[in-house]
Amino acid sequence: MKSKRLVVLAIALLMFPQLAQTLYSPALADIGRAFAVGPQQAAQTLSVYFLSFAFGVVVWGRLCDRIGRRPSMLIGLSLYAVASILALTSRTFDTLLVAQALAAFAAAVGSVVTQTLLRDRFNGAQLAQIFSLMGVALAASPAIGLFGGASLVHAFGYRGVLGCLLLLSLGLCLWSWRALPETRPHHLAAVGVFETLWRMLQDLDIWRSALLVALFNIALFSYYSLAPFIFEDLGLSGQSFGYSGVILALGSGLGAWFNKRLLRRGFGSARLIRIAALSGLLGGAGVWLMQGSVLFVLAMLPVVLAFGMAIPNILGSALSNYGDRLGTAGALFGLLYYLLIGVGMMLAAWSQALGLTLLSCAALGLLLARGQGK
Structure with missing residues (x-):
C-alpha cells in the first residue's frame, strides 16, 4: 500500500515540471502582447526555462544525496511558489524572464528527485514498468496543460496561468510534507561530483542516451513553443490551440500503451526506441507538408506517440551502471540533456x-x- 501511495505522489511530482511548461505555452501570445515583444522573444521564455531547469537538476540532484530526498523536494517546491509570486508582480519582460529562470530552477526538483527516489525503491524490470506507468500518466499532461492554460488565458490572461x-506548487508542497518519505540509503558512499562527471563524459552510452532524451523532448516542446503562433497566423484562437492538447494526449497515451504492451511481448528497449524514431520521422514529414493547414495537428500524433514510447525506455536504463551514486549521476545526466534541450529550443525559436x-x-x-544494441 505504501508503495502504491508513493507511486501516486511520484506521478504528481513528475508531472509537475511538464504541466508547468504546457500550462505556460498558451500564454506566450498574450505575454507577447502584454510586454510588446515579438514571437521570437516570447518563445525564448521556454528556452530560458529549459536552460535554468538544467542547472536546477544538478543542484537538486546533488542536494538529495547530501541532505535527503524529502527536504530537497520541500525546498524546491517552496522556491517555485516564490518564483510564481515574482512573475505575477513583474512589470517588465526582463523581470518575467528572471522569474521564469527561477521557476525553472525550482521545478527541476520534481524531475531529478522523483526519479532518484523511484530508483531507490525499485530496480530492474520493476523500475522499467514503473517508468512505463509514468509515461501513461504523463500522457495526460499535454491535454491538461494546453486546455487548462488556454482556458485560463482566455478568462484571466497570462496571470491566470501564473496564479x-x-x-x-503550494498544493504539492503540502502533499509532500504530509506524505513523502525519505528514501535515501542510510550508508550512501560519498562520491565526488567531478569524478562522476568525468566518468560520465567518457561514457558513450550516457552521451547517446542524453542526446536521445533531448531530441524527443525538443520535438515535443517545439510544438508548444511554435504552434501558438501558427494557430494565430491561421486565424485561430488560443482556445483552439488548447483543444489540440487533447489530440497530443491521445498520441502520447497511445505511445505509452504500445510501449507497455511491446515490453511485455519481449521487445527490447533499443528496438522500441528505433520504432519511436521512425514514428517521429513520419510525423515530422506530415507536419512539414501540412503546416499551412490546421490539419498539421493530426500529423503531430506520431510525434507525441514517439515521445511516449521512447522516453520511458531511455530513462529506465540510462543510469544502470551508476547505482552507487544515483542522485549525483541523475543530476549530471539531467544537466547534460536539459542543456541540449535548451540549445535545441533556442534553435527552434530562431528558425520558427x-x-x-x-x-x-x-x-x-x-x-x-541504430547505434544501440538489441
Missing part, C-alpha cells in the same frame, strides 16, 4: 520552422538509435 502554477525541427530531431534520433 494556477502558484496554487499547484516546426516541420523542419521535427524532421531534424527524428532523423538524428534514428541515427543514434
Whole structure:
C-alpha cells in the first residue's frame, strides 16, 4: 500500500515540471502582447526555462544525496511558489524572464528527485514498468496543460496561468510534507561530483542516451513553443490551440500503451526506441507538408506517440551502471540533456520552422538509435 501511495505522489511530482511548461505555452501570445515583444522573444521564455531547469537538476540532484530526498523536494517546491509570486508582480519582460529562470530552477526538483527516489525503491524490470506507468500518466499532461492554460488565458490572461502554477506548487508542497518519505540509503558512499562527471563524459552510452532524451523532448516542446503562433497566423484562437492538447494526449497515451504492451511481448528497449524514431520521422514529414493547414495537428500524433514510447525506455536504463551514486549521476545526466534541450529550443525559436525541427530531431534520433544494441 505504501508503495502504491508513493507511486501516486511520484506521478504528481513528475508531472509537475511538464504541466508547468504546457500550462505556460498558451500564454506566450498574450505575454507577447502584454510586454510588446515579438514571437521570437516570447518563445525564448521556454528556452530560458529549459536552460535554468538544467542547472536546477544538478543542484537538486546533488542536494538529495547530501541532505535527503524529502527536504530537497520541500525546498524546491517552496522556491517555485516564490518564483510564481515574482512573475505575477513583474512589470517588465526582463523581470518575467528572471522569474521564469527561477521557476525553472525550482521545478527541476520534481524531475531529478522523483526519479532518484523511484530508483531507490525499485530496480530492474520493476523500475522499467514503473517508468512505463509514468509515461501513461504523463500522457495526460499535454491535454491538461494546453486546455487548462488556454482556458485560463482566455478568462484571466497570462496571470491566470501564473496564479494556477502558484496554487499547484503550494498544493504539492503540502502533499509532500504530509506524505513523502525519505528514501535515501542510510550508508550512501560519498562520491565526488567531478569524478562522476568525468566518468560520465567518457561514457558513450550516457552521451547517446542524453542526446536521445533531448531530441524527443525538443520535438515535443517545439510544438508548444511554435504552434501558438501558427494557430494565430491561421486565424485561430488560443482556445483552439488548447483543444489540440487533447489530440497530443491521445498520441502520447497511445505511445505509452504500445510501449507497455511491446515490453511485455519481449521487445527490447533499443528496438522500441528505433520504432519511436521512425514514428517521429513520419510525423515530422506530415507536419512539414501540412503546416499551412490546421490539419498539421493530426500529423503531430506520431510525434507525441514517439515521445511516449521512447522516453520511458531511455530513462529506465540510462543510469544502470551508476547505482552507487544515483542522485549525483541523475543530476549530471539531467544537466547534460536539459542543456541540449535548451540549445535545441533556442534553435527552434530562431528558425520558427516546426516541420523542419521535427524532421531534424527524428532523423538524428534514428541515427543514434541504430547505434544501440538489441
